[in-house]
Amino acid sequence: NAGVTQTPKFQVLKTGQSMTLQCAQDMNHNSMYWYRQDPGMGLRLIYYSASEGTTDKGEVPNGYNVSRLNKREFSLRLESAAPSQTSVYFCASSEWVKNEAFFGQGTRLTVV
Amino acid sequence: GENVEQHPSTLSVQEGDSAVIKCTYSDSASNYFPWYKQELGKGPQLIIDIRSNVGEKKDQRIAVTLNKTAKHFSLHITETQPEDSAVYFCAAVAIDDKIIFGKGTRLHILP
Numbered sequence: 001n002a003g004v005t006q007t008p009k010f011q012v013l014k015t016g017q018s019m020t021l022q023c024a025q026d027m028n029h030n031s032m033y034w035y036r037q038d039p040g041m042g043l044r045l046i047y048y049s050a051s052e053g054t055t056d057k058g059e060v061p062n063g064y065n066v067s068r069l070n071k072r073e074f075s076l077r078l079e080s081a082a083p084s085q086t087s088v089y090f091c092a093s094s095e096w097v098k099n100e101a102f103f104g105q106g107t108r109l110t111v112v
Numbered sequence: 113g114e115n116v117e118q119h120p121s122t123l124s125v126q127e128g129d130s131a132v133i134k135c136t137y138s139d140s141a142s143n144y145f146p147w148y149k150q151e152l153g154k155g156p157q158l159i160i161d162i163r164s165n166v167g168e169k170k171d172q173r174i175a176v177t178l179n180k181t182a183k184h185f186s187l188h189i190t191e192t193q194p195e196d197s198a199v200y201f202c203a204a205v206a207i208d209d210k211i212i213f214g215k216g217t218r219l220h221i222l223p
Contacts, residue, residue: 042215050209090155097209098144103155
C-alpha cells in the first residue's frame with residue numbers, strides 16, 4: 001500500500017499563477033484533509049471532506065478551493081497564487097474523522 | 113470554533129529523563145484528542161490518542177492524560193531516547209469534525 005500520495009513534491013509558482021495539488025489515498029478512507037504548515041504556526045486546516053461528496057472550510061480557506069473527485073482523491077487548487085501561500089502543504093486521510101489520520105509526505109510550494 | 117494551545121514550544125531534556133507537553137482546548141464538545149510526532153522532512157504520524165470517556169492511556173513509554181473539566185490534556189514520555197527528538201503536535205476534534213492542531217513542541221533529547 002502506498003498510503004497517501006501527494007503530487008508534486010516541490011513547486012515554484014509566480015504570483016498570479018494557478019495550480020492544483022493532487023492527493024490520493026489507497027486505504028479506502030472516508031475522510032480527507034488539506035493542511036498547510038508554516039514555521040511557528042503548526043498545522044492549519046484549509047479544507048476537509050468528512051465523507052465522499054462533502055467538503056467544508058477549515059481555519060484558513062481563503063485563496064483555496066477543493067474538489068473531492070471520488071473516494072480516493074482530494075485536490076487543492078490555488079486560483080491566483082500569492083507569496084503568502086508559500087508553505088508546505090500536507091494531505092491526510094482517515095477512516096472516519098475521529099480516527100488516526102495518515103499524512104502524505106508534503107508539497108513544498110514557493111510563490112515568488 | 114475550536115482553539116488548541118500547546119506549551120512549551122521548545123523542550124530540552126537529558127536522555128533518560130521524562131518530557132511533558134501540555135495542551136488546552138476551548139470547545140467543551142471536543143471528544144477526541146490525538147498526538148502526532150513529526151520527524152524532519154516527513155508528514156506527522158499518530159503516536160497515541162485518547163477519547164473523552166477515558167482519563168488516561170498508556171503505550172509503553174508514552175502516556176496521555178485528559179482533564180475534561182479543566183479542558184487540558186498532556187503527553188508524557190518517560191525514559192527518553194535520542195529517537196524521541198522530533199516535533200510533537202496535539203490536536204482536538206469537536207462535533208464539527210475539524211481536526212485542529214496546536215502549534216507544536218520541538219523536543220530535543222540531550223546526550
